[in-house]
Amino acid sequence: MSLRSDVTCALAEWIVDCDLEKIPAEVQREGVRTFVNWLGCAVGGASHETVDRALAAVTPFSGQPTSTVLGRGEKLDALHAALLNGITSHVLDYDDTHLKTIIHPAGPVASALMAVAETRPVSGREFLNALIVGVEVECRIGNSVYPHHYDRGWHITGTAGVFGAAAAVGRLLGLNVQQMTWALGIAATQSSGFREMFGTMCKSFHPGRAAQNGALAAYLAQANFDSSEQSIEAPRGFANVMSDKQDYREILGGLGESWEACLNSYKPFACGIVIHPTIDGCIQLREELGDNVGKISRVELVAHPLVLELTGKTEPKTGLEGKFSVFHSAAAALLRGDGSPTAFTDEAVTDPELMAMRRKVEVTTDKACHEASVTITVTLEGGERLEKHIERAIGSLEKPLTNEQIDTKFRGQAVLVIGEAACEALLAQAWTLPEMASVGKLAATSLPR
Amino acid sequence: MSLRSDVTCALAEWIVDCDLEKIPAEVQREGVRTFVNWLGCAVGGASHETVDRALAAVTPFSGQPTSTVLGRGEKLDALHAALLNGITSHVLDYDDTHLKTIIHPAGPVASALMAVAETRPVSGREFLNALIVGVEVECRIGNSVYPHHYDRGWHITGTAGVFGAAAAVGRLLGLNVQQMTWALGIAATQSSGFREMFGTMCKSFHPGRAAQNGALAAYLAQANFDSSEQSIEAPRGFANVMSDKQDYREILGGLGESWEACLNSYKPFACGIVIHPTIDGCIQLREELGDNVGKISRVELVAHPLVLELTGKTEPKTGLEGKFSVFHSAAAALLRGDGSPTAFTDEAVTDPELMAMRRKVEVTTDKACHEASVTITVTLEGGERLEKHIERAIGSLEKPLTNEQIDTKFRGQAVLVIGEAACEALLAQAWTLPEMASVGKLAATSLPR
Structure with a gap:
């Protein structure tokens, strides 16, 4: 166990500093695959009754309708859209998996990013950059406490995901290191979600809330709302309170050199x-x-x-x-x-x-x-x-889905919700993420025609 | 440790069933004192920079401005108003304390109730009823895991408070037992907040989020968004995941007979x-x-x-x-x-x-x-x-503040924020809670003149 006392600050520094040119090409390619797979799942889950019920409850409280519930017609404020897209992307249990931690990385991060990308111009490069950084952060934090944290009963996609969402949205907002440190702290102190909820609507609520709460953390930090600067490593911070294992080398070791974001996998089957x-x-x-x-x-x-x-x-x-x-x-x-x-x-x-x-x-x-x-x-x-x-199923790291198999999976769920024409247009656009001028515009393509 | 497997369901039944006539007169009197003390603190903390920063961050995302940030001019949707009033009421560390658990009971519960009471007619009797039930729920849940839960590093006002807010708002919404059980579950799976945040703006964020998250849980349950029905007692539920102690007799024993809500105390000093x-x-x-x-x-x-x-x-x-x-x-x-x-x-x-x-x-x-x-x-x-x-300080259970001392405390903080005339009008009205036709109207009285 590392005793260093600046884990959160060092991580915040890296987040702010990690521009796209510092991210290797193969990691960027995996980031695009992560994005395409997430988008298919978000659209694919959009007509689930879990989503209908969540929308019925939160719509009366929504602010300016800037951001789209993908795959549907409704628009909500960015924070609520982050919640809903986080729910849709996970509700079929068909999304992506960081196999070392069983984190489903894209739900918390991409759902928050897309909602925010409809409120301000965000280029494909900025989006991809923030997505990869967010995924890297949540998976590394997950590694630092896994498996003890998960074994205790925490749904790690929610508990670690909120950090990823805060980091990613924090990058879009241009937070400085001080603010990013606070954002991680505000995220940490909202970390939540029990495995007891598996099999109920609350399971997909977890990545949804992680997206929403992480985004809120970034916006609060932007307004200089402060927090502890040692939220991850402090004696009463995230790792010690929520896990019996704390290995901070998993967070800071080889940061920017080895990439957890490159270890993402995509489920061929819609279940655990x-x-x-x-x-x-x-x-x-x-x-x-x-x-x-x-x-x-x-x-x-x-x-x-x-x-x-x-x-x-x-x-x-x-x-x-x-x-x-x-x-x-x-x-x-x-x-x-x-x-x-x-x-x-x-x-x-x-x-x-x-x-x-x-x-x-x-x-x-x-x-x-x-x-x-x-x-x-x-x-x-x-x-x-x-x-x-x-020995290993298709979709595992040893037998990864090809881009064509990701396409097949995308079509297999999205066509059912938005029809073939919209599905094909959305899928074609999705792969062009790195060249997009404004990612938010993609949301309109996700609607049924 | 009790092995019964229906703690959450039994608690939900009691919450739905506990009308005001079942609450003894002295508990009702303490409920009014809890309300008056909370209101003074919410107004007293309203001009703190923590509140300015939170407002700056969340205002762009606010929905219909139905509900008031007490002591200030701003209006927000009910969920955001619950957050802000929860922050204001705790930001000076001057609020109420359930001494057995160090829970500050009113912040999560009354802040949520007041915000909701501006969206629909809520009589003083309904409000008082929901307030007492909410406080009872959070303190009993706190008792079941204290001190182990707190010792682990959880800020119990946030972690237990969210249950109180869900129960209280659930009563205002008229949830049935099934929905109330879900509301407790949706609350449970949002339970969060580290003691590491003490001394930062996130400390008062905890009761604020507990109010907001508990209210959200009630609204989601009203829309039949489901959750586990054993969120408190399940092996991977609240008590087991977040504490080494689980004593469910503290939750169900003497429910409706002995009252934790009667053990509330009011700080004479504005600190820990x-x-x-x-x-x-x-x-x-x-x-x-x-x-x-x-x-x-x-x-x-x-x-x-x-x-x-x-x-x-x-x-x-x-x-x-x-x-x-x-x-x-x-x-x-x-x-x-x-x-x-x-x-x-x-x-x-x-x-x-x-x-x-x-x-x-x-x-x-x-x-x-x-x-x-x-x-x-x-x-x-x-x-x-x-x-x-x-041996015991003033404000303790052995030396409780008199109603006159609560008045003095109320004036000592509220006058600084809203001036003497508004303060006196608000204080006079506050004590008439049980006779009010519509509690939401009180919010207008809380503004500076």
């Missing part, structure tokens, strides 16, 4: 990441089984204990709960070959055939099995057995 | 409560010493270790920091007989005479000394020594 190897394997087994899928009598999984801890719901009642059921997910992959949002609707989890299949799934936990691996054994009625080992 | 015995004693010593005050060569305090832990700043540089300096506080009490807001200005902490006196103050800690007691020994230049033991 620990189920992905199971879905990948079950879809492969379905192809191998052909008509014999109907004869499955038993499905045995051997997986890391975390899989059951996070996704052990045996009888999900809603689509949202289905995302946290490895049993349902295996059933949908075997019977429908589906891991996309349509596999996690209320209809799907109450479908009698899927319900019958999920009850045939048994999970054995084994700590020796890697969290990203699974072994699946299917037994047919006649006693025949097929085994499939997935 | 653990310094109050020292100020009380030093003011008494000043009277006894007369002209000999100028001959003090040494001041020795024997106090509980918490006094130094919370208020050990030896060289405060700002008025805010002065509130967390037992050294400065003793000096101001001895030299000026002052523990009111004027003792904690930037001028006061940089006054050469006060600086010289505070350097003569020495503190010895003794765990055997009660947190609410102190022994002060003053040595004069000639070697003469005077000792003063304060």
Whole structure:
């Protein structure tokens, strides 16, 4: 554990100093992929009832309607738009993942940036710069406390994400180092969100609030609203209060040299990441089984204990709960070959055939099995057995989604919400992020035609 | 530790069910005192620069200007007004205290209620009812985790206050039990605020955000935005994630029979409560010493270790920091007989005479000394020594402020901000809370004339 007492100040200095030319080309490319994937998810989740309800509640309190709820017609003030876009981008559990911490990095950061980018001219380069810096900050802070912080019950996308949003918006506002230090402090003291909320509307509320609260922190700091200057490392600051582990080398070590923002991954399936190897394997087994899928009598999984801890719901009642059921997910992959949002609707989890299949799934936990691996054994009625080992699922760092697969994913969710024409126009524009003169204008393209 | 799994649901049921006729007369009387004291503090803090800066930052994002920043001219939407009034009421560290938990109960609850009461007709009886229920909820939740939660570094006024605000606003909105359970959950998952922020503008930001976030939780729940139904007691819920102690009997035991809301106390001095015995004693010593005050060569305090832990700043540089300096506080009490807001200005902490006196103050800690007691020994230049033991300071539960002393305190701060005429009109109206037809109308009376 580092004893240095200037972690927050040193980080703030780096944030202010890190212009785009200091960011390697491959990190910039990953930043664009992060942006495109986030945008598809934000549009894809826009018609979810979680979003309808949040909008119904906050619209009466919205200020000047400068900023767009992507994928929908409503406009809100920038802080509320940050909240709503953070919700939409995560509500399908289909977004991006920093696998070392299970942070979903883009939700808090990009949602805040896009809302602010509709209030002032922000070029694609400025946006990309702020996005990468914000993602780097939240992932490094996450690394410094993971896994102890997560194990205690904190939803790290919310708790670390608020720092990323503050850093990113702080860059757009041109905060100086003193103000950036305060912004990190105001963000820190709003850090919140329990894992207990998984499976409820509050899960996606967390990245939404992280975006909104981080942006607020930056605006307050701009007005010289002060805070502690040691909010991360102080004895009663973030790391000590919210975690049993504090490794500040994870925050400051190799800053600007090695890049967590380059380690982002993009979910091929619309659910908890620990189920992905199971879905990948079950879809492969379905192809191998052909008509014999109907004869499955038993499905045995051997997986890391975390899989059951996070996704052990045996009888999900809603689509949202289905995302946290490895049993349902295996059933949908075997019977429908589906891991996309349509596999996690209320209809799907109450479908009698899927319900019958999920009850045939048994999970054995084994700590020796890697969290990203699974072994699946299917037994047919006649006693025949097929085994499939997935060492790493598609979408993992070892098997990253190609740009074309990101396109497919984007279309697979956005077309359902805004139609094909708008989807194609938005997708084409999204990849041109670094050349855009004003990113805020993209929001209009995200609306249904 | 209770193992019952329905703490949140049972609490929500009680909140919905607890009409005013079920609240004993003496609890209602204390509720009115809580309200009057809070109102004086909200007006008294309204001109602080912390408020100016917060207003500068959030005004561009404010929605319909329905609700008043008390003691000032600005109007904001109800959620932002809740934030601002929560800040003003706590910024001078002069508000109320639930001594068992060091929660400042009114800030989160009354600030949210008053902002909402300007958006819809709320009678004095409804307001008082919601205020008492909100205070009861936050203090009981605080009791269930105190002191472990506080010792870990959480600013309990923020972390527990958000539940009180949600419960109180939830009552005004007429939430049913299901919605109230969700409101508590949405509140829980926003619970935040570090003690590290003491001495900065973020300290008063905590009750402000608790008011705003609690109100938001109630509005979201009204729109059927759901959450966990076990947000307090679940393994990854509030009590387990944020504390090493969880005693749910403190929440549900004697609910509606014994009243934490009746144990509220009102600060006679505008600073951290653990310094109050020292100020009380030093003011008494000043009277006894007369002209000999100028001959003090040494001041020795024997106090509980918490006094130094919370208020050990030896060289405060700002008025805010002065509130967390037992050294400065003793000096101001001895030299000026002052523990009111004027003792904690930037001028006061940089006054050469006060600086010289505070350097003569020495503190010895003794765990055997009660947190609410102190022994002060003053040595004069000639070697003469005077000792003063304060078992309990004025303002404590054993020596509560009378209604007349609450009036004096109200005037002492509010006159400075809104002038005498407005102050007297507001104070007179405030005591009539239970008879008011529409509490929101009070806000107009709070403005400078």
